[in-house]
Amino acid sequence: MKKIYISADIEGIWGNSNPAYTMRGGAEYEEYRTNMINEVNLVISALFENGVEEIIVNDGHGNMDNLLPSRLDPRVSFVSSNGAYKPYGMMEGFDDSYDGVCFIGYHCRSNTAGIMAHTNWGAMIRNIKVDGMEMGEAGINARLAWEYGVPVILVSGDDLLKQQIEEELGKGFSYVETKKAINSQCALCCSWNTLMKRYQTEIPKALTHATMKKEVTSxxxxxxxxxxxxxxxxxxxxxxxxxxxxxxxxxxxxxxxxxxxxxxxxxxxxxxx
Known part of the structure; x- marks a missing residue:
C-alpha cells in the first residue's frame, strides 16, 4: 500500500480519559492535544518505515483543529479547516485514490461502557443506525471508505472498542489497544513504550489487508x-x-x-x- 488516509479522534488516544479536557479551554486540553499529536506522529512514522509513500491526515475531533501543523510529521499532507465547514467531517479529503484507511484514537458508540463513549455529537445524538444496525463513528465512517473500494486497515482505541468494531466492520483490520476501560472516565493506560511496540507490530500486518470491490447501493x-x-x-x-x-x-x-x-x-x- 502506497497511499494512506488517517482519520484521528482524541477520546481513544493513549493517556486521555476525562472529557472535560478534550475541548479547547479545558484545564488540561494542551496535554490531551499533545497526546493526540504524538500518537498520530507515531503512526505516521511506522507507516513510512513500512513502505508507505503518501499520507493524508484529517483531524476528526471537536472543531477539528487540534493537530497543530507545526508539530505534525513534516512528510504528511493534512486537512485544515473550521470543522463546521467540512461536508465530510471526520472523512474530509477522502476519495478512491487511497489504498487504506486508519482510524486512530477512536471510541465506543454512545451509551456503552467505553472511555468517553458517544456518537458524532454526544450532547445532541443518542444513537445512529445505518440500514437498521446501530453504529459508532468507526462503522459509520468505514462504510464511506467501502463505497470507494478502500479497506479500513487499522483502528486504535480502548479495549472495549475492538469488540464493537468487529460487530460493525467484521475482522479484516488490525487493532492497537491504547488503554483498558475501567469505566467511562477512568482508564488503565499502557506505557508509551508498549504503545510504540503495538503499533510497530500491527502496522506491517495492517498494510497487507486486501483492497475491496466498489459497491454503490442505496x-x-x-x-x-x-x-x-x-x-x-x-x-x-x-x-x-x-x-x-x-x-x-x-x-x-x-x-x-x-x-x-x-x-x-x-x-x-x-x-x-
Whole structure:
C-alpha cells in the first residue's frame, strides 16, 4: 500500500480519559492535544518505515483543529479547516485514490461502557443506525471508505472498542489497544513504550489487508436525538422523515450522499442543541 488516509479522534488516544479536557479551554486540553499529536506522529512514522509513500491526515475531533501543523510529521499532507465547514467531517479529503484507511484514537458508540463513549455529537445524538444496525463513528465512517473500494486497515482505541468494531466492520483490520476501560472516565493506560511496540507490530500486518470491490447501493439512516426539538427541526428539511418524537430517517441512492446529509443535519441541528 502506497497511499494512506488517517482519520484521528482524541477520546481513544493513549493517556486521555476525562472529557472535560478534550475541548479547547479545558484545564488540561494542551496535554490531551499533545497526546493526540504524538500518537498520530507515531503512526505516521511506522507507516513510512513500512513502505508507505503518501499520507493524508484529517483531524476528526471537536472543531477539528487540534493537530497543530507545526508539530505534525513534516512528510504528511493534512486537512485544515473550521470543522463546521467540512461536508465530510471526520472523512474530509477522502476519495478512491487511497489504498487504506486508519482510524486512530477512536471510541465506543454512545451509551456503552467505553472511555468517553458517544456518537458524532454526544450532547445532541443518542444513537445512529445505518440500514437498521446501530453504529459508532468507526462503522459509520468505514462504510464511506467501502463505497470507494478502500479497506479500513487499522483502528486504535480502548479495549472495549475492538469488540464493537468487529460487530460493525467484521475482522479484516488490525487493532492497537491504547488503554483498558475501567469505566467511562477512568482508564488503565499502557506505557508509551508498549504503545510504540503495538503499533510497530500491527502496522506491517495492517498494510497487507486486501483492497475491496466498489459497491454503490442505496442506504438508509436513522438519527435519534436526545431532544424532541432537534428531530422537529431536522424533519423540516426535504426528504427527512420523522419516525418518532426524537428520531428522523433519511434514505439516499448511495452512501456518499447519505453521509453528507447526516453531517448537514447534525451541524444545522447543533444550533438547537
Amino acid at each position: 442506504h438508509s439512516m436513522e438519527i435519534t436525538f436526545h431532544h424532541e426539538r432537534n428531530a422537529a427541526f431536522a424533519s423540516r428539511m426535504d426528504n427527512v422523515i420523522r419516525i418518532d418524537n426524537c428520531t428522523v430517517r433519511i434514505e439516499k441512492d448511495n452512501y456518499d450522499a447519505l453521509y453528507r446529509m447526516m453531517r448537514f443535519i447534525i451541524k444545522t441541528g447543533n444550533a438547537f442543541a
